[in-house]
Structures are given as structure tokens and as C-alpha cells.
Amino acid sequence: MRAVCLTLPTNRECAATIAAIGAEAAYAARRFGVRVHLLILDSADPAIYRRHAEAVAALRAVGSGEALGAAPGTASGAGEVVVHHLDEAAQRGFLRDVIERSGAVGPADGPLGEHLLDLMLPDAVSYGACTNRAFLLAGALGCASVHRRDSDSAYQLLDGEPVFPIEHELATLGLKAADAAAAVTEVALDPVHADKPVALVGGSFVGELSVDIGEIRELDPDAYHQVVGLWAPTGASEQERRELVADSFTGGGTDPFRHDRAVLDLPDIWRIDMCNVALDHEVYDRVPLPPATATIGSDYFLLHLVRDATLPGVVHNRHIVNYYTPERRTGAGFTAYQLRYAKFLLSMLYLYPVYSEMEAAGGALLDEANRIRADVIADSARRSAATDRAENHRRLDALDHCYRRLGGKYAEFADHLAPERARLLDEAQADIEDFALLIDAWGPLMRASKATPADRLPR
Template sequence: MKDRRRACLVVPTNRECVATLAEVIAEAEYAAGHFDVDVHLLILDSSEHFAEHAAALSAARNVWHLDDARQREFLRRVVGAADVTKPDLLLDLMQPKALSYGACTNRAFLTAAALGCDTVHRRDSDLYFQTYAGEKVFPIHAELSALGRPARDVVATEDRLDDSRRDLPVAMAGASFVGSMSVDIEDIRDHDAYYDLVSLWAAPGSTDEEKRALVDESFTGSAPFDGDHTILSVVDPMRVDMHNISFHGLQERVPLPPATDTIGSDYFLIHVADKAGLPGLLHNRHIVNFHTAERKTDAGFLAYQLRFAKFILSMYYLHFVYQRMTTDAPADIAALVRESTWQPREPNETTADLMEAAYRRLGGRFTGVADLIRERRDTLLIEARRDMDDYALLIDAWAALIAAARETPV
């Protein structure tokens, strides 16, 4: 008798999120009730609110609620069982002391493999779901309808997939969001310097028109749900967000960049799926995004803006990879990641200077961000490059880590 498929619905968190957990518990229950699937709810909890979260999760089924210590112990066993070079460094890349969006999702990928799950469905701790016609709009409905199935068998509202892709399984299903901007810079959208700042993440060689289009589109959401609409295609990375994403197979071939204090470091697989031409499902079950009060405090504001600054500096290397990537083969991707670090640093130094000037033009509390960028300029530039060296090492080790995780109890 064939085993039921298993899905891992994961929420990484470093903040209080009892309300979001209630939403995701309901999503897990919905999936189990509407699909022939066992749903494992995984909470990777680095917050100071573990007890509150445990109480909120106490009545849910198939819950894995892991604090930092339990995550570290699991990772230590996985790394120890894998035949990898630099195991201590790899352990730190999987669970760095600083915040890392990519690393927390990589931990979810390894834990999902240990749980025998072939799909991973990622949500964030600062979201809730839309309601339509009195019912919650759960993204997992669209995700489980397509993930892992041969593309030719997937029914969608629109089919834009090339015939040459139809025998491949659907590797990714995702949507976007409604509500607050995904990057917390809404307060400055009407400022003249907004374009100067946001256009800095454009690919080298972009025309002024392309930069304008990028700035207009960046970090903004989508239309509210008004009935299911799905598109079977190779998904445009600009159409989906990592707080509303799911993967089949791809997450076991390629990890995410483990860069620290860098927003956007967890979006790499979306680009792999695009450049490799993997079938995907784009749906419109968008989550509702909101910003927590902590981000508006002085400390939270500065920390977040520096993560945005590091995102801009990281794009110098990531664009190099995206412009050349044509496959999801890990060895080829690792080679491109390494090659990206051989570029001269001067263009990124110019970006750092332009970024400082843009923040200074914004004035007010953004002047403090400009001061920090000036103060930490060389460190930020060094870290952006070193993050890519670390990423290449992790890609090399990923197959061994996934294989070890499959044999490691959580």
C-alpha cells in the first residue's frame, strides 16, 4: 500500500505570533481534511515566547515545535552523519548567531526531509489569511493541488507552459500578498530619494525605463482574492513572495543563501525555478502581510534598514548568478556563485556610496542609517562577498546533508 504523501507547513519565528499560529493551525487542519495528505506543522522558534507558542499549539496535531537548542541538536546530528568538509562551519551556516532568512528556511528543508515530507510550505510569523465568502483563503489548497504532480496532469485557469516542460513535476507553487509592503519602506514612497534607493537593486546594465518599472513594482502586493485563478507556467520571480511559497524536490537539490542580516536572502530558489524552466503554479491565494510594532522602534528600524542595505549590496553578486544560471544542477550553480565573487569590488563600492547618499537625502531618522552605512561600509562590502563564498560551500554539502537528514530523527 502506497504511503500517504506528507507535507511540511513551516513557520520560522523570532517574535510573538500566537495569532498567526492559530491561522496556520487552521490551514494545516484544512489541508488534512481536503487532501489525502499528512500535514506536519513545523515551528522553528527562536523567540522569547516559546511557552506562549507551545500553549497555542497544544491542541494541534503533528506539531514539531523546536527551540534553538533542539534545532541545534538536530543539526549537529545531521552534520555529524554527513560526509562533509568543514562540519563546524556548516553547522554555523545552518544556525548562525545573527538573523538569517535563508538559514532558517534551510533548517526547515532539512527537518522536512527528516520527517519524510516531499513538499515544504513556508509561511511567515507576520501574516494572516484573507477571508472570502465567509471562508479563510488558504494558500495550501492551490499548492497541494499541483506540487509534485506531472505538469500535464495539473488543471489551471490558464496554461502557459511550454510543451517541452509538461512531463516534469511541478516544483513550486506560490502567490504574493495584500496589505503592507513586503519591505518596510512605505513611509518614503513619495520622497524624491525613494527611486534613488530602490533602483539600486536593479541588475547591472538596466535602462532608466527598466529601473523605473522595477521601482514601481518592487515590494508591492496584489489584488484581494475574488475567486481562484491559477496559472501553470514557469513563474516570474516578481510575482511571488517567500512568505507564501511551497516547493517540491527543488529544496532538496539546492539550499538558500545563509547570508546574515540580509533581507531577500531566501528568494534564491524562486530564481532557480525560473532560470531552469521548472514548472510552477502561480495562484492568487495571497496572504495578508503586516508589520510588527518592534520594527518601528529606533533599534528595530536601524536593524531592518541595515538588512535592506545588505540586500542591495548582495544583489551585485546575485545578479551575476541570475544572469548566467540555466539549470538547477547544484554543481553548476555553486560554480557560478564562486565566480560571482571574482568580480572587482569597485562597482559595489559605488553602490554603497549611492545608497548612503540616498538615505541621507531621505533625512530624519534615515540620516542615522546613512551614518551607519558610512561607518560600516567596508565591513558590509566584505560580508556581502563572504556570504557568497559560504553559500558555495553549503551548496557543495547540501546533497549529503539532505541524505543524512532523511536518516536522522527529529
């Protein structure tokens, strides 16, 4: 039976999302006859973890009543859902074991082993690291793909029924593009790519902006233009900045889902969000995501890689509903989120050169079997670390100016940001260096994960 991993990383209360994603897992098992490993990677505090455990228990009870049971409503052999709910202790134990068995950096308790463990499970929020853990666990569970959702999102409804993205994901992911064509509504792919596998399937979101800066747009549209425009590449024209600002963080707009549209092509990654994405194992088996901490957007790297490597993808319109949790808007939560945005801007200094090299390389990023050449990506990341920091100094100056102009809590954040500048500049460079290090170690880590003995798999 084909096994797939539907994963939900979380560090906040999301019992309702757990119930909803459980329904998507059950749908996938019924519809496609697959084994769905529903993987909840839980970094929430103990009280919230217990509430999540109750939601997980309810999912299991609806199935066979056993800890690992069939999906609700499935006939015997039609498919099953296996639920894994792992706190950070369980995740850390698994990672330490994999690092030790991989031999990638020596003993797991040595300096390099501990550093690698910190990159995989840091103390701070890391959108890339939580997804990397899902990749390794999916390998250990024998999954052919990873399907990611987020805790601050929900499903659209059509005639009272949820609209599940996994419908398009399982219908096409991993198939040769020529075979996947029958399952989409439009084929725009150049026939030269027809024998390559579909590596990525994704949609976007409807609702609020994916980055919580909509309030800035309401307060001062010109300041919003400047703040968003700061993530444009060095040397971008004003017209290019305007186009970037208009297209950034808006997702699938506001129109509700009414009928399916799925396009097979080199994927338009501007129409894909990481709350609504699936990747074939041939992609994440070879290259991880940047493990940067406190940096929004750090989990989008593989979307660029798939497109630049000329691997086919499917972009659909089963958009997730995006919403915000209150802690982002006030106090420490506001400060933390704005810092993540600042680090996102700084990360672009090092990511843009890698993106440019990938785009220039195109199909040369693939070997003769259409597999990504990880060494090329690692070398590019290492070279990028030497990029002059002048542009990042300019970005921080401009961000400071815009936030002080906005006043109120934004001016207070500017006061908070000022003494952090040197640290943030150093961290942005260290992040790309750590990414290169992780790519080098990733092949051995993934092989060790796939060889995990059954009795060492976390439950």
C-alpha cells in the first residue's frame, strides 16, 4: 500500500485544526486507498499538548478504536490512517538516533552532532526545521511524499463539505507528467518535460495576508510599499518593486472555491503557499529546507528549486483559509513576529544569489535520472555567505525609518530592533552557512532515517 505523510507542525493551540486534518487524512485513505501517516509535530507547552492529545485520541476512537487504526468509514484494505503525535522529547530522541547512525558528523553527542541537532530542533521557531523533521520522519515511515498543512489555517467548504487539497496532490504527485495530464484541467507544460515526474503539487490560501503586515497597509500604504519592497533583489527597478509589492503575500485572493482548476506546468510558485503543499520524496530526499530560526519564508526554498530545476508541478485552486492568531498583534508576540519579518528581509541577501544560480543552471541541476544534484546547491549556498552586507545595512535603515514613521507599537519595535542589528546581521550570514552544512549532512541523515528499525520509530 502506498504510504504518504500528512503533517501538521504546531507550537500553538489547534485542536480544531487537528480534527479537520484528521478528516482530510480519512478522505485520502477512502478516496485513494493509501496509508496516511498523520504526523503532528507538537512544540506547544504541556497544557496545550494535553489538549492536542485529546483531539488525537478522538481521531483514533472514530477509527478502529486502537492506537493505530483504520480511517473513519474505510472498508477493510481500502486505506488507513496512522496517527503520530510527537512532542519535542520524542522528536529529539528520534533525531539524535538518526544523527548517530548516519555517521554524518561523528558522534551525536559531539560538538558537530549537537550543532546538527540544534539545526533540526532549535529552541526558537524555525519554519524550515519543523518541515525538515517531517521529511526525515516521513522517510522512516516509508512515505512517498509529504503533504504539509499549518495550524493557523482551515478548509474551504463547497455545499457544506470541506474542500481538501489532497485530492489533487495524490492524483498527480510522483507520476510522470505525461501520465498526470489526465488528472488536471489544463496542461501548459512543454512536452520536453513530459517524462519527468511531478515533483510538487500546491495551492494557496484565501483570507488574510500570509504575512501579518496588513495593518501597515491600512495605516500607511506608502510605508507598506516600502516595507514589502525591501525584499526585492539588489538593483531592482521601481517598476519591479511595485509589481513585487502588488503580488506579495496575497495568495489566491478572496474568491471562494466553486470548481476545480489544476494546471500542469513548471509550477508558478507565486501561487503556492506552504500551508497547502505536497512534495515528492525525490525532492526532499536530497535537499532540506534552510534551518534559519525566527525567519518567515525560510521554508519556501524547495519551491524555487523544483521550478528552477525544470521539474513539473501542479498548481490548483483548492485554497486553504488563512487566519491570524491574536498573539501576533500585541506585546511580545508582535515583537517576535516583526523580528521574523526583519530576518526574512536579511535572508534575501544570501538567498537571491542562490536563486539566481539555480535559475541559470536550469535542467543542469538534475542528474541523468532527473534527481536534484544536492552538491550544486550546497556549493552555491557556501559562496553566497561571502556576499557583502551593505544591502542588509540599507534594509535595516529603511525598516527603521518606516516603523518610526508609523509610530505607536511600530516605533517601539524600531527601538527594540536598533540594538539587535549586529546580532541579526551575523545570524543571517550564519543561517546560510548552516544551510550548506545541513545539505552536506542531509544524504546520510535521510539514509539513516529510512533504515530506522521498526522498534525505534516514535509513536
